[in-house]
């Protein structure tokens with residue numbers, strides 16, 4: 457096998473354990489390693505390739521960038537791509553399918569190791585809705601406040617004990633994760649020359665995180681985004697919009713999925 461033939465590892469990890477808490481959510485998305493932070497190109501000799509955060513949701517960008525701070529990777533967002541590609545259509549019926557659709561698409565257009573997230577709110581009294589359709593709940597173009605009002609209206613007759621819900625997040629990582637611990641192999645370059653080259657570990661992997669809670673009677677709090685003002689964390693008794701960014705990351709579906717992804721990458725490249 458040469459370096460141009462991908463060795464793809466493909467699995468889905470459902471996260472049970474919560475890992476560690478990190479960082480400042482308002483940090484810039486580019487965080488390290490490159491002399492030129494505006495170049496989308498991978499750092500030439502780094503064993504850790506540039507990571508593309510492929511989301512159009514600014515709330516997610518802030519949370520993901522904060523969690524990746526200190527990872528040692530150079531992290532860029534869609535706005536850093538020379539020609540920003542159009543958003544991909546999410547045609548899947550599960551979080552895993554949609555996360556992979558986004559990660560595969562942006563990995564192909566960028567050539568970079570790509571991280572995408574598909575997430576949503578599952579409400580038991582609504583048979584799991586809005587679920588994978590959380591971003592489009594009520595139809596395209598509704599604001600977060602309008603979606604919250606619609607959800608509360610649908611649940612106006614639902615008693616306290618039946619207002620259980622959960623946030624779910626699946627993070628997909630697709631691409632060349634990094635050099636595998638000093639291993640080298642022969643690879644044929646485009647000009648035909650055979651060169652000694654580091655083995656790149658190709659991955660296509662998903663990680664799931666969940667957070668249990670219940671739907672509030674009315675919105676509370678001003679932080680976060682989306683459905684945060686009506687999602688009461690089961691253990692803390694406060695809505696996600698009443699938590700600091702660090703508290704939310706330590707509890708949230710996205711924090712759990714991302715910490716599992718980071719742990720996986722670190723273990724892979726040991």
Ligand code: ITT
Pocket residue numbers: 510511512513516546558573574575576577590591623680681682683684696708710
């Ligand atoms: P991308 O596809 O570009 O990442 P998106 O917002 O369309 O952006 P999703 O398809 O994954 O992302 O939809 C997720 C929706 O679920 C999001 O728009 C919110 O309405 C909701 N959601 C997910 N995580 C949330 C969180 O942490 N807090 C509040 N709402 C959240």
